[in-house]
Amino acid sequence: MHEMVKGANVGLAALSEDVGSVMVSLGWSSPTGEGDADVSVLLLTADGKVRSDADFYFYNNPVAADGSVQLLGKTPTSDGNEDRITFDLTAIPADVEQVVVAASRYNGARFGDLDDVRVTLADGSGEGLLRFSIEDAGAVGALLFGEFYRRAGDWKFRAIGQGYESGLAGLAQDYGVDVDDDAEEAEAAEVAVAADVPPEETPSEVAAEPVATEAGPEAKTEIEAVGVAVPLVAVPAPGPVPAVERIVSESVEAPAKPVPRPRTAKKKVTLPKVAKKSLAENDSWRPARLFPVSALKSDRDRETRATSVLLSVMAQVPEFGRRLTAGFGAPAGRMEMFTEVSLPNGDTPRRPDGVIRVERAGKLWTALVETKTNGNALKPDQVQAYTEIAARRGYEAVITLSNDVELDGSPLVDVKTDGRRKHKVALRHLSWADVAHQAQMLIRHEGVGNAAHAWLLQELLHYLQHENSGCHGFQNMGPAWVPVRNGIDDETLCQGDRRAVEVVESWERLVRQVCLRLGGELGQKVLPVQRAKRGTDPRVRRAALADQLCLAGRLDSELRIEGTPGILALSADLRTGKLRTSIEIAVPEQGYPLTWAKRLIRQLSDAPADLHVETLLDGHVGGPRGTLERLRPEPGDILPKNNAEITGFRLSLFRSMGNTRGSAESGFIRSVDEAVDRFHDHVVVHLDRPGSTRR
Secondary structure (H helix, E strand, O other), X not given: OEEEOOOOEEEHHHOOOOOOEEEEEEEEEOOOOOOOOEEEEEEEOXXXXXXXXXXXXXXXXXXXXXXXXXXXXXXXXXXXXXXEEEEEHHHOOOOOOEEEEEEEOOOOOOHHHOEEEEEEEEOOOOOEEEEEEEOOOOOXXXXXXXXXXXXXXXXXXXXXXXXXXXXXXXXXXXXXXXXXXXXXXXXXXXXXXXXXXOHHHOHHHOOOOOOOOOOOOOOOEEEOOOOOOOOEOOOOOOOOEEOOOOXXXXXXXXXXOOOOOOEOOOOOOOOOOOOOOOOOOOOOOOOOOOOOOOOOOOHHHHHHHHHHHHHHHHHHOHHHHHHHHHXXXXXXXXXXXXXXXXXXXXXXXXXXXXXXXXXXXXXXXXXXXXXXXXXXXXXXXXXHHHHHHHHHHOOOEEEEEEOOOOEOOEXXXXXXXXXXXXXXXXXXXXXXXXXXXXXXHHHHHHOOOOHHHHHHHHHHHXXXXXXXXXXXXXXOOOOOHHHHHHHHHOOOOOOOOHHHHHHHHHHHHHHHHHHHHHHHHHOOOEEEOOOHHHOOOHHHHHHHHHHHHHHHOEEEEEEEEOOOOOOEEEEEEOOOOEEEEEEEEEOOOOOOHHHHHHHHHHHOOOOOOXXXXXXXXXXXXXXXXXXXXXXXXXXXXHOOOOOOOEEEEEEEEEEEOOOEOOOOOOEHHHHHHHHHHHHHHHOHHHOOOOOOOOO
């Protein structure tokens, strides 16, 4: 990977032949685990200014209508989190000479408080091309990481590393963006799209939207029903079978969506409306489902149905399809999905579960899809064969889809590549938990194009969450789980045991899945915390955690939930069989200890009686402690008798761990999910948010 220094530049064509579509990742870590920032992109003309406010892409305007820019959001990595942006450089308008990549902090935070501030760039196949580490970012609220610029018809990248003390607003205004800081007035004008379909627009009367054209997912046409139910018309074809048959309807072009005035304050999201009362006579009446699951009996049936269901919804809901394919390096364009495809491969044709094709400007981007459900593992020889076929046929990617969660530095499938081939094939993985998370974020929090799209995503979620679908996410701690637990019980587990590393990897997968699920339900960022002191090499870090597991018999993780007053700590003690969820909250800067204690107990009026409350002295446990049941009548009992300085309180809940490996009610994975949900719903939500002035 090409290492860059401040002010240096490099031509992209010199680094790779596949730079029409690139992915930029901005990353950082924090000693406290609480540091965060938001990315932004500006398209500039030769005079160094935006053409209009629409050329400013940030959290309130994340996607370009032509597909040239898309902010993908945050992704957990081995040493923190990364914000990822895809650029289709072939789609950047001709009058744009520079593309600036920046990030900003909020609530007075500065980049100098973060560690390992960096930007990396990968080509269309996912291969890392360059890295620029920014040392001593300083007391700035916004930071220019780098820029793309044209030279002699080619794109180059320059490492900048300069900051703005005035933050995002100052940065945007410097480049000609008219920033509106009055967020509340703008919020009142926004209308959220409800996730449920009103009675007058039942699915039989609302036709789905056609596949997005070259103009990208934002250039849509609304399909209106003409007063009667519109039947589905199957189109016979001797070749590959499209994942969705076209819906026949008359269409009219939708009015252009006005570009909102950029605001530096984040917009709020509206939760879905309360479900309407059912018209069924009793609970035995089941609503008709678009994707039935009752007839699924074998793994092959589940894989075939799940692939077709997912690809169908991706094709018909451009917002959803583009969100998934952009992460694989696909351009924005006309998208079609196929199943039952046969590809030549010597004497035995290969039949991938699905094929994704995207057309843009006469060029095709193609990915083969291999699906597994019900906890079945991917087969290396199968994925290897698809990778070789894709390389021979000039396809861009092979996408694997399963219940498992991929970790940095620990690929699910090792594939050998032929270095003599010029054409590179990207191997990408998607978990069913990722799919459900993206669907939840769209229909429950961010909104989609119309009611029919919301209904399709609801049906997809219902299918994925049904017990018969087999798309339940990571559900098995692996074959090493029982031997490791037994080794901890009888004290025979030694440091360096490979099985301990396997358990640590399974634990990390489980925690990431918990973050995806909880984030989708809350509509907030929920990310695992990786503190800088634990190191950046994922293999070294997991080996150290495995040694800690052998010594202490405990698995530990931390989650950061946006908008909460602290880090949620999760600990599984394999010796005692107990799960502990906890959070540390700081005391106010002003006031008296007894006032703090009384206020805390009032906030926890609806919390479980067995909640443990501990006083922190000088940042460490050491003060009085007790259950909430005992402290409710006498909050002062939590205060130290020697008037020692109180820095905060720790709140903890305990529960027993499940013993089985699988998905049974007593299973370990289920007990972790339930412990996190109980602690968040009954404790965390009642605590004051950061910056709150509630009394």
